[in-house]
Amino acid sequence: MEMPRPDPAVLARKAQLVSRLRTILADDAIIHDEMETRAYECDALTAYKCPPLLAVLPSTTQEVSDVLRVCHDMNVPVVPRGSGTSLAGGALPTADSVILGVARMNDVLETDYPNRVIRVQTGRTNLSVSGAVEEEEFFYAPDPSSQLACAIAGNIAMNSGGAHCLKYGVTTNNLLGVTMVLMDGTVVELGGAHLDAGGLDLLGVICGSEGQLGVVTEATLRILHKPEGARPVLIGFDSNEVAGACVSDIIKSGILPVAIEFMDRPCIRACEAFAKAGYPDCEALLIVEVEGSEAEIAFQLDKIKEIANRHNPVELREAQDADQAARIWLGRKSAFGAMGQINDYMCLDGTIPVSSLPFVLRRIGELSQKFGLEVANVFHAGDGNMHPLILFDANKPGDLETCEAFGAEILKLCVEAGGCLTGEHGVGVEKRDLMLHQYTAGDLDAQLAVKDAFDPRWLLNPAKVFPLAVTEARRVAA
Numbered sequence: 001m002e003m004p005r006p007d008p009a010v011l012a013r014k015a016q017l018v019s020r021l022r023t024i025l026a027d028d029a030i031i032h033d034e035m036e037t038r039a040y041e042c043d044a045l046t047a048y049k050c051p052p053l054l055a056v057l058p059s060t061t062q063e064v065s066d067v068l069r070v071c072h073d074m075n076v077p078v079v080p081r082g083s084g085t086s087l088a089g090g091a092l093p094t095a096d097s098v099i100l101g102v103a104r105m106n107d108v109l110e111t112d113y114p115n116r117v118i119r120v121q122t123g124r125t126n127l128s129v130s131g132a133v134e135e136e137e138f139f140y141a142p143d144p145s146s147q148l149a150c151a152i153a154g155n156i157a158m159n160s161g162g163a164h165c166l167k168y169g170v171t172t173n174n175l176l177g178v179t180m181v182l183m184d185g186t187v188v189e190l191g192g193a194h195l196d197a198g199g200l201d202l203l204g205v206i207c208g209s210e211g212q213l214g215v216v217t218e219a220t221l222r223i224l225h226k227p228e229g230a231r232p233v234l235i236g237f238d239s240n241e242v243a244g245a246c247v248s249d250i251i252k253s254g255i256l257p258v259a260i261e262f263m264d265r266p267c268i269r270a271c272e273a274f275a276k277a278g279y280p281d282c283e284a285l286l287i288v289e290v291e292g293s294e295a296e297i298a299f300q301l302d303k304i305k306e307i308a309n310r311h312n313p314v315e316l317r318e319a320q321d322a323d324q325a326a327r328i329w330l331g332r333k334s335a336f337g338a339m340g341q342i343n344d345y346m347c348l349d350g351t352i353p354v355s356s357l358p359f360v361l362r363r364i365g366e367l368s369q370k371f372g373l374e375v376a377n378v379f380h381a382g383d384g385n386m387h388p389l390i391l392f393d394a395n396k397p398g399d400l401e402t403c404e405a406f407g408a409e410i411l412k413l414c415v416e417a418g419g420c421l422t423g424e425h426g427v428g429v430e431k432r433d434l435m436l437h438q439y440t441a442g443d444l445d446a447q448l449a450v451k452d453a454f455d456p457r458w459l460l461n462p463a464k465v466f467p468l469a470v471t472e473a474r475r476v477a478a
């Protein structure tokens, strides 16, 4: 296929930008060859693709600041990027933008065990933060399923969570301070190595701001001492509704398990075929994990088993050793890969009050019939963070559009049930046009005013988070 001829004006501008960037960065940190920029054309929401103008890979906060100053000068949009695992299209470029990747900024800057903090460059992957402190029996609690690949930068931007966030909270509950570079190159420090800081809580504004307000280059994170032990129990049910009711009863009882994960039949089948985890053949499965000393574990598990037995489970299996515990988790942890082997899928991320789980699951089943696409449900049930996976065929004309329409209905359902559009994956491009379903125009104006204050020209991560028409009007005005 013949490539379209590049616009000479765009080429001249790109050449000028590259020549200015060469005064800041080493040659191998500037990726401007058209074929090579394709490595950055999408993130994990692969349905949308667009190669950037070019990509840069700075190594220090100073380099990030210098790059941003040049882009600000030349009015070039910038899309910050960690590891590109966003499922919401958060790191998707626009054709006129520079991708600013922090992957080379992955050093540990300081560990302070007595004060339980670690300071890292934000390109460091989530799992390797725990890796850096495991010798002293510490760990970093937020554990997205993508933790082997995703970077602290993306975790902060998306306020990411994971299976164990029921007990330990999401990123915002484990983030103490950041170094951030504003679009005009100004470097700012927010928060610190302490629990709270004076002045406005700008750290709270930055965490979850999806690369809209600044580029985060360093982070101070809370680390915790590892618990003495942990043990999961597997509980099977013959209906989604009963499993949902059991989750509500566990939470209501006052016990705080470290994780409660839910899988429905399509998901159980796919995971079992993929991981051979020994899951029972049933309609719904819960994995409930508790941790602490042996006595604490035994006390909590007795109570959970007593609650589960009231709901007539078809299976109730407590892990007897580390191997059995690992097998119980293996299926759940391979859920996305297992589904991907069978079908194309879109992974949604809505949150609902735990008590409306049975209603929402039933309604998703009805919508699945209406749209003619299957859904597999796997999610962090303890905190109501749902991940319905809609199965579709990317090669079948119209299937993606039907899938998107179906997904929008599910997310609206989450809002109507008293929840919200996103639990942990962020808004990105995926949900930007649903924002007015959750917020009034006044609510949204307050958020836009924050964006205006940090990035008056609307150059940072354009066309994300806010409805597209709003962003376009803002950029023209700027």
Ligand SMILES: Cc1cc2nc3c(=O)[nH]c(=O)nc-3n(C[C@H](O)[C@H](O)[C@H](O)COP(=O)(O)OP(=O)(O)OC[C@H]3O[C@@H](n4cnc5c(N)ncnc54)[C@H](O)[C@@H]3O)c2cc1C
Pocket: 043, 044, 079, 080, 081, 082, 083, 084, 085, 086, 087, 089, 090, 091, 102, 122, 143, 144, 145, 146, 149, 150, 151, 152, 153, 154, 155, 156, 157, 158, 159, 160, 161, 162, 163, 210, 211, 212, 214, 215, 216, 217, 336, 424, 425, 461
């Ligand atoms: C298989 C799979 C499983 C997943 N499971 C989970 C899960 O359990 N929980 C969960 O929360 N998420 C999950 N995700 C989604 C994703 O991994 C998270 O959103 C993650 O935090 C993204 O990190 P990243 O480094 O890949 O960020 P990217 O995808 O590179 O970027 C994400 C966003 O962060 C912004 N950004 C990146 N770097 C910076 C920076 N330095 N400064 C400011 N903004 C920046 C980007 O502009 C973008 O908006 C999963 C994804 C996959 C593919």
